[in-house]
Amino acid sequence: MTKSATVKIRMSDADKVRLELFADAAGKSVSEIVRAAIDETTRGRVAGHQRREAIAKLRRSTNRMLQAFAAKPIDVAALKDIATQVRKDANRVLA
Numbered sequence: 001m002t003k004s005a006t007v008k009i010r011m012s013d014a015d016k017v018r019l020e021l022f023a024d025a026a027g028k029s030v031s032e033i034v035r036a037a038i039d040e041t042t043r044g045r046v047a048g049h050q051r052r053e054a055i056a057k058l059r060r061s062t063n064r065m066l067q068a069f070a071a072k073p074i075d076v077a078a079l080k081d082i083a084t085q086v087r088k089d090a091n092r093v094l095a
Helices: 013-026 030-042 049-070 076-094
Strands: none
Touching: 013 030, 049 076
C-alpha cells in the first residue's frame, strides 16, 4: 500500500523527543510507530494492555507457587511444573 497522505498533529517538544527516541530505540521510523499505535488502538488494544496481562499472569503463577509451598506435604512434581510456568511468565514480562 502506498503511503502518500499526511496528518499533522501538535505535541510538546518533550513528547516529540520521547517519540523520536522511542522510534530510534525500536529501530523504526516515527511514522511506523504512529501507524502501529493507530492500528493497535483501532483494534481495541489499549497501549500497555499486553504488558498488564503478562504481569497479571505472572502474579497468578507466583501465587500458585506460594500455595504449592504452603501445602503439606509439598508436591515436588507439581511445584516443578509451576516453577516452569513462573519462569515463562517472568520472561514475558521482562521481554
